[in-house]
Amino acid sequence: xxxxxxxxxxxxxxxxxxxxxxxxxxxxxxxxxxxxxxxxxxxxxxxxxxxxxxxxxxxxxxxxxxxxxxxxxxxxxxxxxxxxxxxxxxxxxxxxxxxxxxxxxxxxxxxxxxxxxxxxxxxxxxxxxxxxxxxxxxxxxxxxxxxxxxxxxxxxxxxxxxxxxxxxxxxxxxxxxxxxxxxxxxxxxxxxxxxxxxxxxxxxxxxxxxxxxxxxxxxxxxxxxxxxxxxxxxxxxxxxxxxxxxxxxxxxxxxxxxxxxxxxxxxxxxxxxxxxxxxxxxxxxxxxxxxxxxxxxx
Amino acid sequence: xxxxxxxxxxxxxxxxxxxxxxxxxxxxxxxxxxxxxxxxxxxxxxxxxxxxxxxxxxxxxxxxxxxxxxxxxxxxxxxxxxxxxxxxxxxxxxxxxxxxxxxxxxxxxxxxxxxxxxxxxxxxxxxxxxxxxxxxxxxxxxxxxxxxxxxxxxxxxxxxxxxxxxxxxxxxxxxxxxxxxxxxxxxxxxxxxxxxxxxxxxxxxxxxxxxxxxxxxxxxxxxxxxxxxxxxxxxxxxxxxxxxxxxxxxxxxxxxxxxxxxxxxxxxxxxxxxxxxxxxxxxxxxxxxxxxxxxxxxxxxxxxxxxxxxxxxxxxxxxxxxxxxxx
Amino acid sequence: xxxxxxxxxxxxxxxxxxxxxxxxxxxxxxxxxxxxxxxxxxxxxxxxxxxxxxxxxxxxxxxxxxxxxxxxxxxxxxxxxxxxxxxxxxxxxxxxxxxxxxxxxxxxxxxxxxxxxxxxxxxxxxxxxxxxxxxxxxxxxxxxxxxxxxxxxxxxxxxxxxxxxxxxxxxxxxxxxxxxxxxxxxxxxxxxxxxxxxxxxxxxxxxxxxxxxxxxxxxxxxxxxxxxxxxxxxxxxxxxxxxxxxxxxxxxxxxxxxxxxxxxxxxxxxxxxxxxxxxxxxxxxxxxxxxxxxxxxxxxxxxxxxxxxxxxxxxxxx
Numbered sequence: 001x002x003x004x005x006x007x008x009x010x011x012x013x014x015x016x017x018x019x020x021x022x023x024x025x026x027x028x029x030x031x032x033x034x035x036x037x038x039x040x041x042x043x044x045x046x047x048x049x050x051x052x053x054x055x056x057x058x059x060x061x062x063x064x065x066x067x068x069x070x071x072x073x074x075x076x077x078x079x080x081x082x083x084x085x086x087x088x089x090x091x092x093x094x095x096x097x098x099x100x101x102x103x104x105x106x107x108x109x110x111x112x113x114x115x116x117x118x119x120x121x122x123x124x125x126x127x128x129x130x131x132x133x134x135x136x137x138x139x140x141x142x143x144x145x146x147x148x149x150x151x152x153x154x155x156x157x158x159x160x161x162x163x164x165x166x167x168x169x170x171x172x173x174x175x176x177x178x179x180x181x182x183x184x185x186x187x188x189x190x191x192x193x194x195x196x197x198x199x200x201x202x203x204x205x206x207x208x209x210x211x212x213x214x215x216x217x218x219x220x221x222x223x224x225x226x227x228x229x230x231x232x233x234x235x236x237x238x239x240x241x242x243x244x245x246x247x248x249x250x251x252x253x254x255x256x257x258x259x260x261x262x263x264x265x266x267x268x269x270x271x272x273x274x275x276x277x278x279x280x281x282x283x284x285x286x287x288x289x290x291x292x293x294x295x296x297x298x
Numbered sequence: 299x300x301x302x303x304x305x306x307x308x309x310x311x312x313x314x315x316x317x318x319x320x321x322x323x324x325x326x327x328x329x330x331x332x333x334x335x336x337x338x339x340x341x342x343x344x345x346x347x348x349x350x351x352x353x354x355x356x357x358x359x360x361x362x363x364x365x366x367x368x369x370x371x372x373x374x375x376x377x378x379x380x381x382x383x384x385x386x387x388x389x390x391x392x393x394x395x396x397x398x399x400x401x402x403x404x405x406x407x408x409x410x411x412x413x414x415x416x417x418x419x420x421x422x423x424x425x426x427x428x429x430x431x432x433x434x435x436x437x438x439x440x441x442x443x444x445x446x447x448x449x450x451x452x453x454x455x456x457x458x459x460x461x462x463x464x465x466x467x468x469x470x471x472x473x474x475x476x477x478x479x480x481x482x483x484x485x486x487x488x489x490x491x492x493x494x495x496x497x498x499x500x501x502x503x504x505x506x507x508x509x510x511x512x513x514x515x516x517x518x519x520x521x522x523x524x525x526x527x528x529x530x531x532x533x534x535x536x537x538x539x540x541x542x543x544x545x546x547x548x549x550x551x552x553x554x555x556x557x558x559x560x561x562x563x564x565x566x567x568x569x570x571x572x573x574x575x576x577x578x579x580x581x582x583x584x585x586x587x588x589x590x591x592x593x594x595x596x597x598x599x600x601x602x603x604x605x606x607x608x609x610x611x612x613x614x615x616x617x618x619x620x621x622x623x624x625x
Numbered sequence: 626x627x628x629x630x631x632x633x634x635x636x637x638x639x640x641x642x643x644x645x646x647x648x649x650x651x652x653x654x655x656x657x658x659x660x661x662x663x664x665x666x667x668x669x670x671x672x673x674x675x676x677x678x679x680x681x682x683x684x685x686x687x688x689x690x691x692x693x694x695x696x697x698x699x700x701x702x703x704x705x706x707x708x709x710x711x712x713x714x715x716x717x718x719x720x721x722x723x724x725x726x727x728x729x730x731x732x733x734x735x736x737x738x739x740x741x742x743x744x745x746x747x748x749x750x751x752x753x754x755x756x757x758x759x760x761x762x763x764x765x766x767x768x769x770x771x772x773x774x775x776x777x778x779x780x781x782x783x784x785x786x787x788x789x790x791x792x793x794x795x796x797x798x799x800x801x802x803x804x805x806x807x808x809x810x811x812x813x814x815x816x817x818x819x820x821x822x823x824x825x826x827x828x829x830x831x832x833x834x835x836x837x838x839x840x841x842x843x844x845x846x847x848x849x850x851x852x853x854x855x856x857x858x859x860x861x862x863x864x865x866x867x868x869x870x871x872x873x874x875x876x877x878x879x880x881x882x883x884x885x886x887x888x889x890x891x892x893x894x895x896x897x898x899x900x901x902x903x904x905x906x907x908x909x910x911x912x913x914x915x916x917x918x919x920x921x922x923x924x925x926x927x928x929x930x931x932x933x934x935x936x937x938x939x940x941x942x943x
Contacts, residue, residue: 033766135636136643139919141881147903148911152651228772232885235774236900251775255889262782269775276770355846359754381852389849397847402840407862407937416858417848452938468848 028289037281044275048094055088060243068261077267080253086264089245090271096246097275100161100239101226105219107165108226109172113211116176121200127177134170142167142225143232150238160239164226171222175214179207213290220283224276231272247272302475302508303352303393304328308366310344310351313359317581321347321361323532329476334499334509336519338555339529340577345512346398348529349478353389354380391421394469396498398481400461404453410437411449414468421472436467440497459490466498470505477502478510483518495522517559520544525616528552531578531588534608538617548611548619550593587621595623633930637923642698644919648912649694697912706916707909709902716913719898724917726796727894730810730886731879734818739872742822743865746829750864751856753834761826768823773882777816777889784812796892813890817882821875828871829864836864866936873929877922 029035047054057075063083071078077086119130137145142164149163150156183206233239234248247268254264310322322344329335337345350356351363352375368375370392378385397403405413414436415429424432430449437445440463453461462482469477479498483491495511499522502509511519519526519540526543528536528551536549547553557571575592587605590596599622608618681687688696700707706716745765749758785793792809799806836842837860845859884896891897895914902910934940 132636132639132643135640136647136919138877139640139644139922140915141877141879141884141918143881143884144899144915144918147884147900148648148651148915224770228770231772232774235772235885236888248772248774251772251778255778258778258782259786265775265778266782269772269778272772272775273767273770276772277767280766280770353847355843381846386849386851389847391849395847397840397844399840403844405841405845405859405863406939408858412858416850416854420849454939465844 024289028285031285031288033281034285037278037285040274040278041282044094044098044278047091048098051092051095055085055091057085057088059084059088059092059245062243068257070261071263078261078263080250080264081257084243086250086267089250090247090268092245093247093250093268093271094275096157096234096240096244097227097230097272100157100164100230101223103161104164104226104230105168105222107162108168108222109215109219111165112169112172113176115169116173116178117180117204117207119173120177120180121203123181130173131177134173137166138170142229146229146233147236147238150233155238155241157240157244160230160233163233164229167229168222168226171218172215175211175218176207179211183207183210217283217287217290220279220286224279224283227272227279228276300331301328302331302333302370304367304369305348305352306367306369308348308351308368309364310347310356310361311364312361314581319580320532320583321580322351324365325529325532325534327527327534327537329508329510331475332503332506332508333525334502334511334523335525335527336511336513336523337527337529338513338516338519340514342577342580343529344532345514345529346480349395349480349510349512352478353393353395354378354385355389355395387421390417390469390474391472392474393476393478394472394474395478395480396462396465396469396482398484400458400465400485403465404461406453409450409452410464414449414464414471417468417472433467433471436471437464440464440467440501442467459486459494462486462490462494463497466494466501470501470507473505474507476508476510478512480512481514482511484513484515491518515559516555528555531580531583533588533605533620534618535589535621536617536619537608538615542615542617546617548617549589549621550595550623551589554592554594595621597623629934630927630931633927637927640923641916641919645698645912645916646694648915649697650690653690653693653908701916706913709907709910711902711905711907716909719910720895720913720917723893723895723898726798726892727880727883727887727896729799730813730817730892730894731883733810733814734821734879734882735872735875737814737818738822738825738875742825743829743868745826747833747856747861747864749826749830750833750837751852758830762830765823765826765830768819769827771819773816773819774885774889776819777812777886780812780816781889794891796890796894813886813892816889817879817886820882821878825868825871825875829868832867833860833864836860839863862936866933869929869932869936873925876925880918880922 029038061084063079066075066079066083067081069075069079069083075085075087077090079085080089115130115134119127145167146160146163149166150159153159153162180203183203230239230246231248231251234246235252237249237252240246240249250268251265251272254261254266254268257264304326305328306326308322308325309320312319312321325344325348327335327337337348339345347356347361351366352368354363354375356363358380363376366376370388375385375388378388404410411430411433414433415424415426418424418429418432419426422429434445434449437449442448442460442463448455453464456464466482477498482498483494486494495518499509509522511523513519523540525539526537527534528543528549530551536543536547536552543552544556547556551573554571554573558573559570573592578588578591585604586602587593587596587600590600593600603622606620606622608620611617611619678687697707704717706720708714709716709719712719745761749761752758781793784791791812792805793812795809797806797809842855842859845855850858880896883894884900886892887894887897888900895917898910899914899918901907902914
């Protein structure tokens with residue numbers, strides 16, 4: 001369902017050819033919202049790397065003389081029940097969110113793509129077993145999956161990353177398996193066999209470039225999903241342990257003081273939304289710039 | 299014979315992210331009643347766009363008809379709003395079109411009955427049963443066996459050639475005055491092509507309609523079209539009767555096109571000559587003749603002067619050409 | 626089509642078996658002894674090793690794991706989901722009490738997202754580039770980013786605490802007090818539906834735009850149909866096919882979201898039950914809830930497959 005109307009196809013043949021990189025950048029940065037998302041992500045990486053320099057206070061320092069301060073010039077977003085500076089904790093929370101997101105999707109994509117490769121390459125029984133396993137994983141909401149896995153492995157940030165990683169495996173497995181199956185049917189793989197190249201190597205050489213555009217888009221969009229899920233888990237009290245700073249648990253902690261100190265819940269939640277928004281915007285932008293035909297598929 | 303449709307100075311442009319494309323740039327032509335004409339040119343020369351413009355089927359944005367008049371039954375079609383009542387009564391009712399891609403031009407999730415009867419209901423005000431009977435008659439007429447039953451099938455149950463027959467039946471269902479066939483056979487294999495063209499001209503004759511064949515293949519139209527328009531880079535570069543164009547082609551592009559078509563009536567083994575060079579780049583075109591870079595006859599005047607208008611050639615024919623050189 | 630559905634049913638059955646088995650092993654591998662949690666710290670001190678063995682036997686925890694699993698499956702087929710370790714209640718009864726609550730809130734959220742999201746997406750696609758499109762698309766882009774639990778807290782603050790329009794906590798069955806139940810469910814339902822509503826709108830929009838570019842839509846225009854007819858007869862049915870997949874996927878998402886929404890609004894639904902059970906390492910409950918969730922998700926996927934056949938003749942005739 002991706003054929004374009006004939007007129008468009010005719011014209012694109014007639015138009016001057018443009019360097020693909022230039023075209024990519026032009027489309028990508030051509031949209032203001034995408035540029036906005038990109039700037040936010042750069043800003044986030046910056047604040048995660050330089051959290052100690054950027055945070056006005058030590059995010060862990062308990063000061064019982066300064067508990068539950070309203071926002072003021074010294075503490076722009078006030079302090080929590082233990083007298084810790086909210087803004088500083090949000091800045092440090094960037095580290096938690098990004099790290100969990102990065103590692104979770106690294107696990108998901110590497111394990112998922114390996115499973116997909118095995119399923120597609122061997123086919124038959126292996127394919128069936130792997131695919132039913134993926135189906136079984138897909139029968140649960142990610143948050144429930146992650147809850148069970150982190151309950152199984154014990155709390156802690158490390159286990160949350162593993163849990164989310166396992167939770168997100170399926171999309172990558174399916175992408176890889178589909179690509180391998182379609183490439184397998186093609187003649188050039190047979191041509192490769194004739195000249196004596198190893199089957200798997202030939203296949204990977206053809207599969208990986210085809211996988212790349214949807215993969216990069218999925219990775220970006222899944223960053224948002226992983227960060228959102230991590231926030232949900234830490235809101236429920238799973239993941240980071242005191243005194244570490246995670247946005248989800250900050251929202252939960254602030255909930256008790258909602259009537260008097262709404263900023264304690266509002267501010268970290270807003271940070272979550274902004275980050276997820278940034279990754280989604282950039283993901284959409286990448287999709288349009290890399291391959292407009294992916295629109296509607298991912 | 300009476301002029302049925304007259305297009306004057308039509309200009310259709312597309313606003314793309316890489317620049318303004320003047321797809322149709324001042325095209326004029328006419329169709330007489332019960333006449334078959336052909337519009338010939340290579341991909342992207344604007345021949346399809348010029349036809350879609352008549353029906354106001356140009357997607358906007360990015361496309362826009364910027365100038366021109368299209369006179370049909372005494373009214374200028376371009377005065378009508380694109381999806382307004384008047385224009386809709388023309389589409390499918392007075393002027394119908396068969397598209398290039400039979401595989402994708404029918405809606406995959408609706409039965410042929412639903413797709414065929416809807417124009418009968420709109421334009422002829424038929425009821426469901428009457429429309430169904432009429433539609434299956436039309437299907438029989440275009441050579442679909444067992445049409446009574448097969449009208450309940452879905453498009454994927456038909457082959458490409460069969461689907462194009464369905465498209466022809468659908469287009470002719472409301473007795474249109476003009477049938478536009480936009481590269482109707484390009485996507486099909488050669489034997490089917492000939493059958494379909496034969497069918498189309500037959501049907502058009504039966505319905506006393508005019509036929510416009512849009513094609514890149516001069517060989518296809520030689521037998522059917524009374525008059526030809528040759529388009530290049532959004533303009534008509536030569537027009538005339540089939541006899542004039544095939545007998546004494548005058549524009550270098552037409553000459554080149556004919557040189558790459560095999561002919562059966564030739565005794566000696568003539569060599570087929572491909573046209574050298576690339577089709578023109580439609581963005582930021584120089585004001586000179588667009589065929590210049592590929593033209594073996596070009597002179598200094600061609601490089602200096604703007605693209606010439608069509609001029610009538612000597613004689614009492616209808617032969618026009620837009621070229622400075624007397625080939 | 627019939628054979629296809631049967632094949633899918635068998636597949637679904639195997640998926641359920643794998644799901645429950647995975648969870649079964651996972652829960653047994655947990656650190657910590659459920660019996661000790663059952664007894665609580667104080668009692669543990671005073672209980673002898675023999676008594677502990679006795680209790681393990683009572684809950685069937687002394688047998689090999691495969692036997693335990695087989696016993697559980699046999700029990701389930703007879704409607705016996707076992708007893709909760711921490712509460713001692715019958716698991717099926719606990720699920721029967723909490724699942725309707727989750728289904729009540731979840732199905733309203735599901736309907737809301739379809740009823741609002743699909744028309745919104747269609748309007749955006751038809752009026753692409755206009756003001757309505759721009760503002761709806763922006764809202765939808767925000768909607769898929771907002772954390773539900775945070776949105777719930779915002780709602781509680783503004784509509785519950787500040788404006789005092791709506792009750793902020795708990796659940797009332799519509800059969801007990803319809804008006805109160807309605808007022809209590811507004812905020813949870815809306816929170817739960819935000820993500821699915823936004824993604825339905827986005828997907829409908831892009832799917833419609835994809836269909837509008839197709840050749841057969843140009844054919845429809847060339848017949849002289851009105852815009853309304855082109856959209857209703859030709860665009861909609863084709864454009865809805867991917868939406869059906871999405872809505873199937875949303876069933877799963879809504880179960881996930883209900884875990885958070887039920888926590889924020891203190892609703893005694895199945896999501897809340899699951900969270901508590903996981904924290905308490907209450908195997909039988911987790912097991913039962915997992916089976917229920919998977920069952921509903923798998924059934925939803927089956928429905929998606931069947932509606933595919935109904936929407937797309939190319940699949941029906943395969």
